Amino acid sequence: MAERAGAGSSAGPSAAASLLDLSDEQRRILAYASALGSEFDFELLRASMGADEEALAEEVERLVHRGILRERAGGGRFGFDEEEVRGQIYRSLTESRLRVLHRKIGTVLEEMYPDPPPEVLSELGRHYFLGKAPEKSSRYNRRAAEIAREGDEPEVAIHHLERVLVDLAALGESRRRERAEVAEALGDLSYATGNFRAADRYFTEALEHADTADPKVHARLLLARAEVARENLNVDAAVTGAAQALRYFNQVDDRVGIAQTYRLLGRVAFQRGLYREALDESMRALETLPARADPRLRGRLAIDIGNAFSSLGSQVRPEAIEWYERAIERLREAGDWGELARAYHNLGVSVGEVRPQDGLDYLAEARTAAERAHDARATGRSLLSGVEMRLAIGDLEEAERDNEQAGRLLERLGDRLGMQQVVVNRGLIAEKRGQWDDAERAYTEGLAVARRYQLLGDEAEAQFHLARLCYKTRNLDGARAALRAARELKIGELRPHLLPAYEELVRQVAEPAPPAAGAATSDEHPL
Numbered sequence: 001m002a003e004r005a006g007a008g009s010s011a012g013p014s015a016a017a018s019l020l021d022l023s024d025e026q027r028r029i030l031a032y033a034s035a036l037g038s039e040f041d042f043e044l045l046r047a048s049m050g051a052d053e054e055a056l057a058e059e060v061e062r063l064v065h066r067g068i069l070r071e072r073a074g075g076g077r078f079g080f081d082e083e084e085v086r087g088q089i090y091r092s093l094t095e096s097r098l099r100v101l102h103r104k105i106g107t108v109l110e111e112m113y114p115d116p117p118p119e120v121l122s123e124l125g126r127h128y129f130l131g132k133a134p135e136k137s138s139r140y141n142r143r144a145a146e147i148a149r150e151g152d153e154p155e156v157a158i159h160h161l162e163r164v165l166v167d168l169a170a171l172g173e174s175r176r177r178e179r180a181e182v183a184e185a186l187g188d189l190s191y192a193t194g195n196f197r198a199a200d201r202y203f204t205e206a207l208e209h210a211d212t213a214d215p216k217v218h219a220r221l222l223l224a225r226a227e228v229a230r231e232n233l234n235v236d237a238a239v240t241g242a243a244q245a246l247r248y249f250n251q252v253d254d255r256v257g258i259a260q261t262y263r264l265l266g267r268v269a270f271q272r273g274l275y276r277e278a279l280d281e282s283m284r285a286l287e288t289l290p291a292r293a294d295p296r297l298r299g300r301l302a303i304d305i306g307n308a309f310s311s312l313g314s315q316v317r318p319e320a321i322e323w324y325e326r327a328i329e330r331l332r333e334a335g336d337w338g339e340l341a342r343a344y345h346n347l348g349v350s351v352g353e354v355r356p357q358d359g360l361d362y363l364a365e366a367r368t369a370a371e372r373a374h375d376a377r378a379t380g381r382s383l384l385s386g387v388e389m390r391l392a393i394g395d396l397e398e399a400e401r402d403n404e405q406a407g408r409l410l411e412r413l414g415d416r417l418g419m420q421q422v423v424v425n426r427g428l429i430a431e432k433r434g435q436w437d438d439a440e441r442a443y444t445e446g447l448a449v450a451r452r453y454q455l456l457g458d459e460a461e462a463q464f465h466l467a468r469l470c471y472k473t474r475n476l477d478g479a480r481a482a483l484r485a486a487r488e489l490k491i492g493e494l495r496p497h498l499l500p501a502y503e504e505l506v507r508q509v510a511e512p513a514p515p516a517a518g519a520a521t522s523d524e525h526p527l
Helices: 013-018 024-036 042-049 053-065 083-091 095-112 118-130 134-150 154-170 173-192 196-209 215-231 235-251 255-271 275-288 295-310 314-334 337-352 356-372 376-392 396-413 416-432 436-452 456-472 476-488 496-510
Strands: 039-041 069-071 077-080
Touching (some): 024 042, 024 053, 024 077, 024 083, 024 095, 039 042, 042 053, 042 077, 077 083, 118 134, 134 154, 134 173, 154 173, 173 196, 173 215, 196 215, 215 235, 215 255, 235 255, 255 295, 275 295, 295 314, 295 337, 337 376, 356 376, 376 396, 376 416, 416 436, 416 456, 436 456, 456 476, 456 496, 476 496
Antiparallel strands (some): 039 077
């Protein structure tokens, strides 16, 4: 990129000395070169400057001998020997001069490439954006963004669309509708890459500029913001937004929109531990969908239905697995890599409860899909979910490695739900090592986070882990209190896979002599 570098950096002594005693023509050459970028084609430089070929070649040769420029093998392409030098030259130019340079370079690129390839489209977007030519900049950056999206490069697409948003603002009120469309696209891309804070900001901006006469657009954006609120554990905002969206969708009889709203309400119910309600809402969404609805939406709904079955107990685990496999088939065909990662992740969790190694294999597939979707959050969560499986097969070091890697990813993304699991996992690892104080601190911290965000299932699970730890350390009163709290939270409904281990622990706590701390125990839940 050739955008202006930060004012805090400066070239070193040797670089600064190399810029002394330059001729006016050499300074002009370097000005154009700095605008072209770290490397540039000689012919593009010549055409942009309108220079004589031989005279320019001689001057460029002198700049190579002075150590300012360097020639690439094969000739015809040059670059700055030090990026700091390019930055120093570029920063020394006025805004007016930069506009002229970038516009001239853009014009020459258009003449050289009437049908520009993707890499030239990107450069055209850059030069016209920096040249303050918003009409052309928005056109080329939109085309570059489309290519990036098709090529599974969401961050690149976001970069181009952010420029488009700036351009449309410069073009005035007549482009409000386009601003809303671009902001919504940016929200979708940000959500897909796990940046929920940015997604909410863009969806809010889209609402501000959307056509007030189109209830369907308003409903779609309200639902998008509600989905972000759900991800951010703001359940009240999610439910309120879904209710508002549903009113708009009903006004225009948008059955797909209505189904998507039911799906969101099902996901909210699942998050609150209301699994039967979650299943009912998901089935309601499936029944509402038109026959020719987007297969991606059907695939996503299949994941949600699988999640509900998976959480209703081991007796319906086969139904959960069947729905996950159905989701994988549809999402793979649709190329929906982000949701495919979620399907593999949840299949891995369900299978891993009884076959840890198979579960880890599915989680590896989830990470592959997440990497293709550029979704760091999905990568982090798949690492997290494998921790208990690794502990179950005795891979303690690998479990800790994956947990801490996930923690770094999710902390950077502000994923509070994920970080709660990171903390509890630290407790599980410490407990396996016999580090009782560290384990207790981790479980207590995990409890606090679960309570803060009303994550009843996570709170019940953390209480169970704490009860087991207290039993191992002969703190029977603490164990009984934690077991009672888990029962009051309905651990049997929220975490049915833990119920057998919970009931066994209740029986053991009632016995007079618990095992000594650190002794091998047969009552430990198979993590």
